[in-house]
Amino acid sequence: MSSDRSDPISPPAQAQADVQSCTPTLPGFTCGLDATLRVVAGKWKPLILYFLAQDGATRYGELRRAIRDVSDKVLIQQLKELEADGLVKRTDYKEVPPRVDYNLTPLGQSLAQALVPLCTWGTEHMAEVSQVFAERATWTRRERQPTV
Amino acid sequence: MSSDRSDPISPPAQAQADVQSCTPTLPGFTCGLDATLRVVAGKWKPLILYFLAQDGATRYGELRRAIRDVSDKVLIQQLKELEADGLVKRTDYKEVPPRVDYNLTPLGQSLAQALVPLCTWGTEHMAEVSQVFAERATWTRRERQPTV
DNA sequence: ACAAGTATGCACCTTTTGGTAAGTACCCAA
DNA sequence: TTGGGTACTTACCAAAAGGTGCATACTTGT
Numbered sequence: 638m639s640s641d642r643s644d645p646i647s648p649p650a651q652a653q654a655d656v657q658s659c660t661p662t663l664p665g666f667t668c669g670l671d672a673t674l675r676v677v678a679g680k681w682k683p684l685i686l687y688f689l690a691q692d693g694a695t696r697y698g699e700l701r702r703a704i705r706d707v708s709d710k711v712l713i714q715q716l717k718e719l720e721a722d723g724l725v726k727r728t729d730y731k732e733v734p735p736r737v738d739y740n741l742t743p744l745g746q747s748l749a750q751a752l753v754p755l756c757t758w759g760t761e762h763m764a765e766v767s768q769v770f771a772e773r774a775t776w777t778r779r780e781r782q783p784t785v
Numbered sequence: 786m787s788s789d790r791s792d793p794i795s796p797p798a799q800a801q802a803d804v805q806s807c808t809p810t811l812p813g814f815t816c817g818l819d820a821t822l823r824v825v826a827g828k829w830k831p832l833i834l835y836f837l838a839q840d841g842a843t844r845y846g847e848l849r850r851a852i853r854d855v856s857d858k859v860l861i862q863q864l865k866e867l868e869a870d871g872l873v874k875r876t877d878y879k880e881v882p883p884r885v886d887y888n889l890t891p892l893g894q895s896l897a898q899a900l901v902p903l904c905t906w907g908t909e910h911m912a913e914v915s916q917v918f919a920e921r922a923t924w925t926r927r928e929r930q931p932t933v
Numbered sequence: 934a935c936a937a938g939t940a941t942g943c944a945c946c947t948t949t950t951g952g953t954a955a956g957t958a959c960c961c962a963a
Numbered sequence: 964t965t966g967g968g969t970a971c972t973t974a975c976c977a978a979a980a981g982g983t984g985c986a987t988a989c990t991t992g993t
Contacts, residue, residue, distance in 0.1 A: 665918070667853055669907030670835050670900060672914045676907075680951070687818050697970055705815060708952050713971060721924075722917045733960040734969040744913055751902035752818060758899040759817030759824075765892055766820045769870045770813070776869075828981070845940055856982050861941060881990045882939040 673751070676722065679715050681707050683752055686724065686741065690749035694728070694740040724748060821899070824870065827863050829855050831900055834872065834889065838897035842876070842888040872896060 666672040677683050681704060688703050689695055695703075701712060716739060719725040724745035728738040741749060759766060814820040825831050829852060836851050837843055843851075849860060864887060867873035872893035876886040889897060907914060 666907070666914075667832060667851075668835075668904060669909075669911075670831060670904035672907035672911070673903045674831055674907075676914060676917055683818060683822055684815060687816070698968095701970095709971070710953085710973085711951055714951090721920065723913065729970095732969095733958085734967090735958090735971075737970065744910070747910070748906055751906040754899035754902055755821040756816060756818035758896055759814070759820035759822075761817075762892070762895070763817075763820070765871065766814075766824060769824055772869065846938095849940095857941075858943085858983085859981050862981090877940095880939095881988080882937090883941080883988090885940065 673748070676724075677748065679718065681712060681715050682719060683755075685712075685715060685719060686745055686749045687752050687756065689725065689739060689741045690746060690752075694738045697737050697739065700739060719745070821896070824872075825896065827866065829860060829863050830867060831903075833860075833863060833867060833887075834893055834897045835900050835904065837873065837887060837889045838894060838900075842886045845885050845887065848887060867893070 666675070677686070684704050685700070688700060692699070692703070697716075700716075701707070701709065704712065716725060716727070720727050723742055726740050726742050728740070730736040730738070814823070825834070832852050833848070836848060840847070840851070845864075848864075849855070849857065852860065864873060864875070868875050871890055874888050874890050874893075876888070878884040878886070
């Protein structure tokens with residue numbers, strides 16, 4: 638998958654019909670995509686939203702186990718942010734030991750829906766994705782520079 | 786939006802109607818979503834892909850102006866990574882002053898397509914998104930803590 | 934001779950991000 | 964009394980990420 642830097646001249650690709658214009662009217666954002674990306678900025682947030690969309694109401698511990706490698710500190714922090722942003726609903730049953738459920742709000746559901754094609758893309762392009770990471774493994778670590 | 790390498794997980798819970806299961810068969814990823822997020826990890830990469838999908842072949846300077854606030858250093862760096870990953874094609878006309886076009890590969894086109902719903906979501910939920918950021922402005926800066 | 938333009942390089946820097954390790958509260962079981 | 968479990972809290976830290984400021988190459992225009 639190494640790119641070819643030779644200079645064949647290719648005709649400009651026509652913008653596809655269903656790629657929406659990035660309207661610059663959104664205050665403070667480059668476009669709608671920019672806005673969404675800033676809402677879900679955070680390594681685990683898209684995965685949190687997606688797992689909750691999949692499983693419905695989920696205990697903290699279940700979510701913790703489903704999202705491997707995340708630390709408690711960061712998972713709790715990002716759940717708090719998602720709750721404050723109105724994307725996630727937290728239900729504390731006030732028991733001992735503590736039992737807390739997390740679930741998506743309608744707004745969170747809609748955002749999770751928008752993540753579906755990204756999941757589909759990753760699944761359907763596993764071969765290419767694997768190759769991307771195999772190639773990245775050859776990059777020098779210090780510079781993170783591709784060998785193009 | 787960034788991710789990190791993780792181990793495969795146990796089979797997911799039953800999938801909801803149109804939210805696809807995060808299949809654990811992808812080696813090294815939590816799921817397809819995890820894989821995609823790692824490919825486009827980098828603050829400006831989704832925007833680069835999206836602008837190129839919209840405009841077709843684009844001069845470096847045009848891209849630079851369309852994506853506000855990015856620095857030359859990082860834009861160049863992320864374009865290089867996208868090129869090395871096979872998502873973007875770079876065409877150097879070898880002129881002086883330099884004239885270089887960037888365009889999407891078919892793989893990049895398909896990934897840009899998967900970003901469309903995120904752009905749509907941000908545009909259609911502008912009111913909620915604005916509220917999210919208005920609320921975030923009240924958080925204490927040092928701790929980035931929501932007041933829930 | 935000098936300036937402008939375009940696309941890029943690079944040393945150094947600041948900020949952001951996610952993690953580690955140890956801790957907390959409180960009920961119940963041993 | 965001690966330990967277990969769950970869902971967190973907190974101080975501190977290292978790495979990653981993005982940015983700043985200055986530089987480069989080379990043709991053309993003034």
